[in-house]
Amino acid sequence: MCHDGPIHQAKQVFTPSCASCHADHRGAIRLAATGDANCTQCHANLTARGSSTQFVRNVASFESNHPEFAALRPERRDPGTIQLNHYLHLQPNLLGPNGSRVQMACADCHRSAADAGGPWPYGDSKSKTEIPKDLSPGISKNEPSIPVPSRAYMAPATYAQTCAVCHSLQFDKRLADAVPHDKPEVIHPFVVAKLQDYIAAHQADLRVPRDPSRDLPEKPIPADYRLLTPPQWVAERATEDEQLLWRKTCKQCHTLLMEEGSALPKIAPSNITARYMPHANFDHSQHGLVDCASCHAAATTSQQSSDVLLPGIATCRACHHSGAEAAESRCFECHTYHDPAQRKPAHSNFSVADLLARAH
Numbered sequence: 001m002c003h004d005g006p007i008h009q010a011k012q013v014f015t016p017s018c019a020s021c022h023a024d025h026r027g028a029i030r031l032a033a034t035g036d037a038n039c040t041q042c043h044a045n046l047t048a049r050g051s052s053t054q055f056v057r058n059v060a061s062f063e064s065n066h067p068e069f070a071a072l073r074p075e076r077r078d079p080g081t082i083q084l085n086h087y088l089h090l091q092p093n094l095l096g097p098n099g100s101r102v103q104m105a106c107a108d109c110h111r112s113a114a115d116a117g118g119p120w121p122y123g124d125s126k127s128k129t130e131i132p133k134d135l136s137p138g139i140s141k142n143e144p145s146i147p148v149p150s151r152a153y154m155a156p157a158t159y160a161q162t163c164a165v166c167h168s169l170q171f172d173k174r175l176a177d178a179v180p181h182d183k184p185e186v187i188h189p190f191v192v193a194k195l196q197d198y199i200a201a202h203q204a205d206l207r208v209p210r211d212p213s214r215d216l217p218e219k220p221i222p223a224d225y226r227l228l229t230p231p232q233w234v235a236e237r238a239t240e241d242e243q244l245l246w247r248k249t250c251k252q253c254h255t256l257l258m259e260e261g262s263a264l265p266k267i268a269p270s271n272i273t274a275r276y277m278p279h280a281n282f283d284h285s286q287h288g289l290v291d292c293a294s295c296h297a298a299a300t301t302s303q304q305s306s307d308v309l310l311p312g313i314a315t316c317r318a319c320h321h322s323g324a325e326a327a328e329s330r331c332f333e334c335h336t337y338h339d340p341a342q343r344k345p346a347h348s349n350f351s352v353a354d355l356l357a358r359a360h
């Protein structure tokens with residue numbers, strides 16, 4: 001073996017020889033197809049340098065005693081802050097754009113980064129769409145990030161692509177405009193500018209009733225009207241419109257952080273998780289024949305964003321087991337051994353003929 005074979009873990013207490021896992025007579029074509037014993041020599045009774053590890057220490061086989069995935073263990077919640085009631089949005093006859101009735105599907109909100117190009121049935125091309133920073137190519141295998149463009153994982157749902165058409169950000173009944181989906185400090189000047197344009201064209205609106213309840217048609221009380229200057233009118237309307245925006249419109253989906261001494265709220269980070277199981281590999285495109293809900297059954301009934309909607313190990317074991325017609329269940333199917341962050345550019349000395357000659 002003249003390959004680069006980066007180590008597995010900084011904390012491993014010994015380093016098995018390359019040949020113990022990659023012995024040529026075991027079939028060089030499937031370099032990765034190492035027997036479980038190569039892993040369980042450590043993992044069935046794991047010891048780590050410094051003797052501490054956060055990982056379960058007795059994993060002997062996927063079928064028998066592999067632990068439930070960490071994301072599914074009791075008391076684990078989803079840390080995301082965007083409110084989304086899956087059950088409600090998946091009801092038949094949901095009220096859609098322009099009074100239509102629709103039946104939403106998972107793919108209306110969830111697609112892999114490679115499939116995110118669109119069109120999105122409930123998206124708004126005018127809204128700004130930013131690819132979240134954590135979707136940039138990852139290097140460390142423990143870093144929860146996704147190489148783009150990939151079909152393996154689903155990209156986080158965005159407002160612009162998946163909510164915009166049904167949840168408008170209109171801010172004043174006088175105006176057809178919606179605010180941009182952005183930070184409050186970007187929205188505030190937008191609102192002010194729109195109101196300035198409006199009042200310049202509608203000077204009559206500067207006369208505002210002092211107490212709308214006394215503005216009865218049979219008993220007009222002219223003294224109870226105030227005549228505002230355009231800046232006064234804009235300031236009053238902006239305050240009222242923005243209070244409604246923050247406290248009603250944005251708050252429907254977001255957690256708002258009101259800060260002492262600041263007129264504008266902060267929007268809590270959305271925290272949508274890109275990868276829930278960073279210590280294993282999963283690939284949605286390899287499971288395309290399986291209906292979304294048969295792995296994510298909880299998605300059809302969940303009413304809280306804090307619910308975890310992921311399949312547990314029992315779901316995987318239905319197919320990944322040691323039977324004849326089964327999907328692969330040895331460790332290498334789902335885990336990598338060499339830390340990709342340590343990998344140098346591939347530099348193989350084998351030709352195809354070499355590999356075929358070694359494969360028996």
Ligand code: HEC
Pocket residue numbers: 008009010011012013014015016034038039040041042043046047048049052053054055141142278279280331332335336337
């Ligand atoms: C020489 C001992 C040793 C061998 C052999 C070994 N591991 Fe590990 N492995 C460790 C240690 C030690 C840790 C814990 C590291 C820590 O706590 O930082 C670990 C952690 C892991 C983890 C969790 C952390 C992560 O980075 O994802 C997985 C998954 C894993 N090993 C899979 C495997 C597989 C699959 C094999 C066989 C191809 C294997 N290991 C072979 C020692 C070993």
Ligand code: HEC
Pocket residue numbers: 082157158159160163167169179181182183184187245246249250251252253254267268269270271
């Ligand atoms: C119908 C639901 C919905 C409404 C209403 C909504 N948002 Fe969002 N917002 C989202 C979703 C989903 C995301 C996460 C992905 C994305 O679109 O960037 C998000 C992300 C954000 C972010 C980035 C947060 C981060 O750190 O990830 C900001 C800022 C934001 N929204 C501001 C607002 C403001 C201000 C309002 C009100 C004017 C608002 N949003 C109304 C759904 C909504």
Ligand code: HEC
Pocket residue numbers: 082083084085088089094095096097102104109122157158159162163164165166167252253
């Ligand atoms: C096809 C139209 C449609 C799309 C797309 C849509 N929604 Fe909704 N949403 C609705 C309707 C209709 C309601 C009100 C249902 C009711 O109150 O009966 C609603 C209600 C909500 C509520 C309040 C839920 C509750 O439990 O009271 C939240 C929060 C919400 N939507 C978030 C979102 C987010 C976030 C997105 C995008 C990821 C989104 N919606 C996409 C139609 C839609």
Ligand code: HEC
Pocket residue numbers: 106107110152153154155273274275276277278282284287290291292293294295296310311
């Ligand atoms: C064979 C089981 C299986 C099927 C079928 C499946 N998923 Fe997943 N899904 C998973 C697993 C496992 C994860 C966790 C992967 C991770 O984050 O490490 C996941 C994660 C997700 C996530 C969170 C983001 C991510 O990719 O980690 C979303 C959203 C999702 N799936 C949606 C879907 C949709 C939509 C479908 C149907 C098109 C689907 N899934 C089909 C197993 C499945």
Ligand code: HEC
Pocket residue numbers: 036039040043054055056059060061062066067069070071276277278279280281316320328329330331332333334335
């Ligand atoms: C069919 C896929 C699959 C197979 C096969 C598999 N695992 Fe896992 N394993 C997972 C998933 C998914 C996780 C959860 C990863 C996470 O939480 O980030 C996991 C987690 C782990 C962990 C971390 C446990 C912890 O403390 O959270 C270890 C260690 C591990 N596996 C070792 C092994 C070993 C050793 C084998 C072979 C005997 C094996 N796995 C076979 C899918 C698999």
Ligand code: HEC
Pocket residue numbers: 078080082083084086089090104105106107108109110157162272292293296299300304305306307308309310
């Ligand atoms: C209206 C858009 C919308 C639809 C339709 C939708 N989702 Fe989601 N989904 C979201 C949003 C937004 C999030 C992130 C907030 C959260 O965690 O609930 C999410 C989160 C998820 C997650 C990861 C959250 C976790 O903790 O496990 C999974 C898995 C998922 N959805 C699966 C599905 C499946 C499967 C379907 C179809 C049966 C579906 N979703 C339909 C918008 C949607």
Ligand code: HEC
Pocket residue numbers: 281282283286287290295311312313315316317318319320326327328333334
């Ligand atoms: C309906 C059957 C089925 C279920 C359920 C299932 N898988 Fe698979 N999986 C397959 C098949 C078939 C393949 C491809 C053939 C093979 O590798 O044996 C595959 C391949 C994989 C691969 C290799 C992907 C690649 O890049 O080559 C991983 C990793 C994997 N599955 C993990 C999982 C995990 C984790 C679960 C549970 C959350 C799961 N699978 C549930 C049938 C299934």
Ligand code: HEC
Pocket residue numbers: 001002003004005006015016017018019020021022031032033034038039332335336337338339346
């Ligand atoms: C405990 C078993 C084990 C040991 C020891 C081991 N490997 Fe691997 N090796 C694997 C597995 C499993 C894979 C499949 C992909 C991965 O885990 O990175 C692999 C993949 C590879 C690959 C292909 C990487 C790629 O890009 O797909 C090379 C090259 C390699 N090993 C070289 C080595 C060398 C050189 C050594 C000795 C320094 C070594 N291996 C030691 C299990 C092992």
